[in-house]
Amino acid sequence: MPDGVADEAGDLARERVVEAALARLGLDDKARLLAGQDRWTLPALPGIGLASLVMSDGPVGVRGVRWTADDPSAALPSPTALAATWDPELAHRAGVLLAQEARRKGVHVLLAPTVNLHRSPLGGRHFEAYSEDPYLTGRIGTGYVAGVQSGGVGTTVKHFVANDAETERFTVDNLVSERALRELYLAPFEAIVAGARPWGVMTAYNSVNGSTMTEHGPLVNGVLRGEWGFDGINVSDWSAARDTVRAVRGGLDIAMPGPDTVYGEALARAVREGRVEEATVDSAVRNVLRLAARLGILEGAAPVVAAPPADVDGRALAREIARRSFVLVRNEPAGSTEGTKGTRGTGTTGTAGSGPALPLRPGTTVALLGAAARDARVLGGGSATVFPDRIVSPLDGLTAALPEGSVTYAVGADPNEELSIADRGFTLRAVCRDAAGTVLGSTVVPNGDVKWTDVDLPEGVTHANLRGVELTGTFLARESGTHTFGIKGLGAFTLTVGGTTYFDGVQRPAKEDPFAAFFGAPEPHARVELEAGERVEVSLAHTVETSEGTTATSVLFALAHQEPRRDPEELIAEAAAAAREADTAVVVVATTDRVESEGFDRADLRLPGRQDDLVRAVAAANPNTVVVVNSGSPVELPWRNEVAAVLLSWFPGQEGGAALAEVLTGAAEPGGRLPTTWGALADAPVTEVVPVDGQLAYSEGVFIGYRAWEKAGRTPAYPFGHGLGYTTWSYESVEAVEPAEGERGTEGRTVRVRLRNTGERAGHEIVQVYVSPAGPDAAAGPERPLRWLAGFAGVEAVPGETAETVVTLPGRAFEVWDETAGAWARVKGSYEIAAGRSIADRRVATAITV
Known part of the structure; x- marks a missing residue:
């Protein structure tokens, strides 16, 4: 039985409590319960012993209802990193930690995980989803959900469904065939419902085939609840619910955020006017009460988890996930110009032919280069953002790991071409005032980002009396030159630096966007000459706007800053010079939150700024780069064959720099494999993310990711599943285990794979099993991919040791969705079962007949 799931007797007992509570509720309370009372919570109903239910964003940490840096959260690596571990048990452990964090912050439901697919590499929010493959996504998501719920905290698997891009995400109508929906986009949700019994889902902003998802009865009531038996809550994405009657009839239980939603008074009125049956409202209320009973916040109901799991060391787990997620896609001797397959093994570095570049040999000197090496980007932008209590940068990690004097640093190239939230060097306090200018309260803020809802306000401050917020304090410059200060947000602001007022006016959005204050870029307003070590006073005052008779429900703005912009050629020359003096050059390149974030898609896959030029200059200066x-x-790596090694670190979480040092020095092996194909945008088969007349056609059908690359006959830079370690493996055999006599279908069919560690150190290998139609019947029936992932398992072995693993192949691996019959259909015939290291590196194979 999945973690976090009670036994049948416990379920029945909770259902009795739920029904009794429901019978005591009047219509107005029922309708009010389905509408948020504020941004993150549902109202308490003391009359039936129901406490207020609290939700919070994830998925890499638990923000809590106070989205401020003075309430820190553990920050794990990005979901793409978690998927790159190919380890559902590790995902489960991540979930346990997040449940621990949620309970610490008084959160009952985590708004995660995101299990949408990487349909196109241009999706701007892909860092928050796992993979291009539905099977891998489902396995990792199942582990994550089971882990969170084992801690007595609910999840909302999102975004149901086909929310695979950000362009026009509030209004786009995605046109998806029934077969593609079933085989790709619904598949991870189905797997998680079956494997982990999630307590919630979140329906998306977008429409699917003409109906917005918050009103999509056929997919919610028909498939999710009807076919799959889902019995949890269905909560809208924030502000996604549009119509009272259509939403409740379409299966939406909770409309967030509150208090102004399509539910509440509007829903009670619709029932009284005969437009909605009260029984329909009862169904939604029953789902909410069932969740409350599972959580233990409904009087008389025993929670599913009476005692949470033992505490988890968040820093240690974040570090472990990071190093297990790093994908070494190239590792050649210094100066090698060989292709991308890579060399696996150990040995010293430094001269061509002396062994692969990684791990670093003892005593090596390192030139660490790149802005992201010093100011690490550890998580993606948007609602996935949390504030950890510390961040270990690559510079911090390597400096601590290597002998003193071994590491030199140069910026080389800065990808941040815009202002960032005021952080390093700033000491700030937020002062709140009423309409008369009287101070109501104040609080220390760790950075310049203010995101306040009801519970975030300083003591003594309410939205009713708040009319102004001033960020005030000092800035200590770490570099000499022209520093730029600016503002992120909408409304009236006054910006003062060093006693001079540089802006006193109103900022408005360039285009209509309900989240412009949240995701928009900062606007520069002040350019100030400062010397390194100089301290200057700063102030950003914001007028909180209200309409007559209304009260603001949130305060969203930020003080922004950019360090002096030096001549790019000079910076690159400095980096190249540092590289020449070191045994090894390590260049850290990165995207920014204006490239990868919630709220927009990517225009290209290029690294921002002059980072490609930096890599080429460094590689020319030091062949051991x-x-x-x-x-x-994915990003394009046009220089990948010009450098000795390429290591993908994803957004590695708060301990990323420490994990990176372990992997670079060889204290740990890079454990990751690609969960998504990496290649040039010009070669990518599926690139369309921009709707035409409000519609986006998924015309590629079931061919996305590696399925599409293989169909098109194109070779990516690095294929799905690829990743190197620090030892070598020989795959010796794969054997299909035939089902027992009389056993129906293919459920439970297994394959046994044997392999040997042929290298010089212990290692971890991820055995991947792919299914491919074979024989004369391969082309018969519906068009299918050339092959697809059907199973995987991790093994470990010391040098010379043989490892054996048994992989179970799901019956669904041999089925397609028959659109005519409206059902799954087994495709009989011969299949090749291949095991290996990636979709393109299959080592051993056997055949079965279905």
Whole structure:
């Protein structure tokens, strides 16, 4: 039975409590319970012993209802990193930690995980989803959900469904065939419902085939609840619910955020006017009460989890996930110009032919280069953002790991071409005032980002009396030159630096966007000459706007800053000079929150700024160049065959720099494999993310990711599943275990794979099993991919040791969705079962007949 799931007797007991509570509720309380009372909570109903239910964003940490840096959260690596571990048990452990964090912050439901697919590499929010493959996504998501719920905290698997891009995400109508929906986009949700019994889902902003998802009865009531038996809550994405009657009839239980939603008074009125049956409202209320009973916040109901799991060391787990997620996609001797397959093994570095570049040999000197090496980007932008209590940068990690004097640093190239939230060097306090200018309260803020809802306000401050917020304090410059200060947000502001007022006016959005204050870029307003070590006073005053008779429900703005912009050629020359003096050059390149974030898609896959030029200049100066790619999803690496090694670190979480030092020095092996194909945008088969007349056609059908690359006959830079370690493996055999006599279908069919560690050190290998139609019947029936992932398992072995693993192949691996019959259909015939290291590196194979 999945973690976090009670036994049948416990379920029945909770259902009795739920029904009794429901019978005591009047219509107005029922309708009010389905509408948020504020941004994150549902109202308490003391009359039935129901406490207020609290939700919070995830998925890499638990923000809590106070989204401020003075309430820190553990920050794990990005979901793409978690998927790159190919380890559902590790995902489960991540979930346990997040449940621990949620309970510490008084959160009952985590708004995660995101299990949408990487349909196109241009998706701007892909760092928050796992993979291009539905099977891998489902396995990792199942582990994550089971882990969170084992701690007595609910999840909302999102975004149901086909929310695979950000362009026009509030209004786009995605046109998806029934077969593609079933085989790709619904598949992870189905797997998680079956394997982990989630307590919630979140329906998306977008429409699917003409109906917005918050009103999509056929997919919610028909498939999710009807076919799959889902019995949890269905909560809208924030502000996604549009119509009272259509939403409740379409299966939406909770409309967030509150208090102004399509539910509440509007829903009670619709029932009284005969437009909605009260029984329909009862169904939604029953789902909410069932969740409350599972959580233990409904009087008389025993929670599913009476005692949470033992405490988890968040820093240690974040570090472990990071190093297990790093994908070494290239590792050649210094100066090698060989292709991308890579060399696996150990040995010293430094001269061509002396062994692969990684791990670093003892006593090596390192030139660490790149802005992201010093100011690490550890997580993606948007609602996934949390504030950890510390961040270990690559510079911090390597400096601590290597002997004193071994590491030199140069910026080389800065990808941040815009202002960032005021952080390093700033000491700030937020002062709140009423309409008369009287101080109501104040609080220390760790950075310049203010995101306040009801519970975030300082003591003594309410939205009713708040009319102004001033960020005031000092800035200590770490570099000499022209520093730029600016503002992120909408409304009236006054910006003062060093006693001079540089802006006193109103900022408005360039285009209509309900989240412009949240995701928009900061606007520069002040350019100030400062010397390194100089301290200057700063102030950003914001007038909180209200309409007559209304009260603001949130305060969203930020003080922004950019360090002096030096001549790019000079910076690159400095980096190249540092590289020449070191045994190894390590260049950290990165995307920014203006490239990968919630709220917009990507225009291209290029690294921002002059980072490509930096890598080429460094590689020319030192043939032993290692590049660390700090991005949440694929970027183009046009220099990849010009450097000795390429290591993908994703967004590695708060302990990323420490994990990176372990991997670079060889204290740990890079454990990751690609969960998504990496290649040039010009070669990518599926690139369309921009709707035409409000519609986006998924015309590629079931061919996305590696399925599409293989169909098109194109070779990516690095294929799905690829990843190197620090030892070598020989795959010796794969054997299909035939089902027992009389056993129906293919459920439970297994394959046994044997392999040997042929290298010089212990290692971890991820055995991947792919299914491919074979024989004369391969082309018969519906068009299918050339092959697809059907199973995987991790093994470990010391040098010379043989490891054996048994992989179960799901029956669904041999089925397609028959659109005519409206059902799954087994495709009989011969299949090749291949095991290996990636979709393109299959080592051993056997055949079965279905």
